[in-house]
Amino acid sequence: MMQKNQSSFTISELISHATTMQKSAIATYSNFKVGAALRSIDGTIIGGFNIESVSYGLTMCAERVAIFSALTAGHKQFTHLALVTDIGVFPCGACRQMIYEFCSDASIIIATPQAIIATTSIKELMPHAFCDNDLEQSKKRLIS
Ligand SMILES: [Zn+2]
Numbered sequence: 001m002m003q004k005n006q007s008s009f010t011i012s013e014l015i016s017h018a019t020t021m022q023k024s025a026i027a028t029y030s031n032f033k034v035g036a037a038l039r040s041i042d043g044t045i046i047g048g049f050n051i052e053s054v055s056y057g058l059t060m061c062a063e064r065v066a067i068f069s070a071l072t073a074g075h076k077q078f079t080h081l082a083l084v085t086d087i088g089v090f091p092c093g094a095c096r097q098m099i100y101e102f103c104s105d106a107s108i109i110i111a112t113p114q115a116i117i118a119t120t121s122i123k124e125l126m127p128h129a130f131c132d133n134d135l136e137q138s139k140k141r142l143i144s
Helices: 011-024 062-072 093-102 132-143
Strands: 035-040 045-049 078-084 107-111 116-121
Touching: 011 035, 011 045, 011 062, 011 078, 011 107, 035 062, 045 062, 062 078, 062 093
Parallel strands: 078 107
Antiparallel strands: 035 045, 035 078, 107 116
């Protein structure tokens, strides 16, 4: 985790942090290394990388590792999420759900270590997400 002065923040710095994370990824079985860097509203950058298990289903994506680490450290609002892979891929469906719930205001930067592939938002990536409002509406229906 890196505490950062707000004014010195740059997207390339965030990508650089995600690239450092990518190098440490534990991608024992796929060798598909992913690095993530999440920037909290206070300027803190929280990293994550994918962690694979011999029991494949237990594998965890870089984005969710970063989100869980950030939430565990007490961060609740985020401005940016950078995702770095060798080919510039977008988050998987499970991560999109978690990003929607916990980082809905963050700009999402899809990158390789060399270049930005896309800048997007979770609302663009997942326009009809299941959310807490859906549960509330369902509860109201049961009551009435
Ligand atoms: Zn994922």
